[in-house]
Amino acid sequence: MNPAAVYIIAVCALGGVIACGAFIWAALKGEFTDASEAALLVFDDEDRAAGAPSEERA
Amino acid sequence: MSAAAVYLDSPPPEVALAERVAADQSARRPVLLFFHSAVVWLVVGSVFGLVASLKFQFPDMLTGSAALAFGRIRTVHLNAVAYGWAGMSLIGLAVWMIPRLVRAPLYRPGLAVAAAWGWNLWLVLGLSAVLAGWTDGLEWLEIPYPIDAIVVVAGGLMAISVLMTVARRKTKHFYVSVWYVLAAMVWFPIIFATANLPIFGGVEQGAVNWWYGHNALGLFITPLALAGAYYFIPKVLGRPIQSYSLSLVGFWALAFFYSLNGIHHLIGGPLPAWLITTSITASVMMVIPVAATAVNFHTTMVGRFSTLKYSPTLRFVVAGSMIYTAVSLQGSVEALRGFNRVVHFTHYTVGHAHLGVYGFASLILFGCLYFIVPRLVDWEWPSDRLIRWHFWLALGGISIYVIALCTAGWLQGRAMLDASRPFMDSVELTKPYLVARSVGGALMLVANAIFAWHYWLVVRRRGKERMEPVWSAPGALA
């Protein structure tokens, strides 16, 4: 077999195992639970000195 | 909105406010420095671009010295707009967004300021070297590698500042823009430093060249521009980004597939076939992250498209995001062997590249700057007319440019494939389209100059003082 293929397949297999493991670990740690609160982060800031309007208005 | 759920600690409101103001103030100086520099490079780069384009209409123009040769003028154009305009404004954007999104002040802003000066020094020295004939001879990597050491240091300082800010975050979650910024700050130093090492040669260097070249777009310009779009679309609409899952898919699929695209620049070339096929496959798989992002943006925008009438930020950012979808799908098609066989080596590639860096990244950047700059200098943009002109000239310019070059490229490629037609046929038929290209490029230059002029007015606080954004009246913008 093409020596390049051996390297690629071996590393990909190893990488795939590590990636799956990392994915499972992260999922169990709640990394991928729907964090819709995170989406609200863009609204929490004041753009000027306190009290000034922060967003372009409709 | 429940702030308590998001914050690691829940300080009393006046402390939280003080933290937010501190976060903003910490980033102000470096962000302005990056933006000022970027706007200058935009104008410089655009001028060099137009000169290069006009040399196709007047090939005997400016042929008196090597410094004015097309090969050098073109190189200065590419590096000035890609690293000077896009690179610096994207970094400025990242430095502005991060402290807000992680609720922590910028770590050692002095590092970021030094980084901005270093980045400018790198470009000035590097592009002077190129004009004088000292070049590394590789596309996107022309600046001589000893001079590159300056930006490796500057970029390193920048990355430290941003990464340490993120590490000291006060939020429980990372917003999606933070993922993209963090990743880009990791990716760019790695690819840049590796590709500039003077240890490669032959076809292997070709592979390194384009692993780098495509990733400068895919792992640096694209993630930072997307970070801006993910921030401003919801921010201006007042409506959160629609889907967290799609954001996740979009991010990781981009990271995995985009990084493998590079060798599609060498399809048909003297490299192992499996290598080329891998990049073609990855290029087609890009449909996944691009679709995820497109659906996410669209479902966030849906029902609110009327906001484009009066928000320049949204107008530019949404136009740029739509072009992102289009240019990425174009790229996936371009990578297919049957299509590539025709358009490789032609002006089609140049059209595609400009659609990406100008139509996608630059339009988004303009939108972001329209929002950010008033908040940094505490002065509104004086003229809604200048904004309108900027938008339509930019959009018109890039449209003419891309349609001209993609048409030319297709016809050029077909003529080249037909051995019964002399090679000069493929050159002659492109000429009218190259004129259109100069027209499109001139329109973009005018658009950029208008923006630069307006930028100067606002940072110098010229024009009448306004208490509200210039576009706040419905229908104010055409």
Place this chain on the structure above:
Amino acid sequence: MNKYRVIFLGAVATVLFAFFVLVFVPHLQLLSVEPPPGLKAYADSELAGRQVYVSLGCLYCHSQQVRTPSFGSDAARGWGRPSYPEDYVYDAPHQLGTMRTGPDLMNIGGRQPSRAWHYAHLYQPRAMTPGSLMPAFRFLFTVKDQAGMGDEIVDLPPGVAPPGKVVVALPGARVLVNYLLALKHDYPAGPAAAGAAGGSQ
């Protein structure tokens, strides 16, 4: 996501994986590439000419990679046999190119062996190829009232040189043409050469 490590390490992993697949593994595969017997290393004056080629950015209009007949019309245009990795062992920086505003130059030395043609073409491309978009590299030459000892005069069609003067090649033009004439990859390479080598053992 809320873990810094996940994003940081994930980003590092993806870019290094791409480097592994796109650069490292091909590197291992290319280790076995030997300089072909028919390909000589560049002579000093050819290398100097290559530097001129690189510094003027000829790459931005010319490629140096001949495609197989199934992929392009290169062979039918007389541009040579398909190019292989071993053809580039002496090339750093590579000049593979991504544009063909002008023709491929991988075998230009074989296709156009006339020194005089190259000088004239570099001085004023449109004098040799009407309609050409190539820049006129006038600064590679000097204009004199009469040629001196050892000067290489550029043989131009009537009306191209300034009236009453001769155009003489400067050192930059001379070494550049040395390089262009050295671009001749007609020796066996690729599967044909491997087959021949295998057969002789």
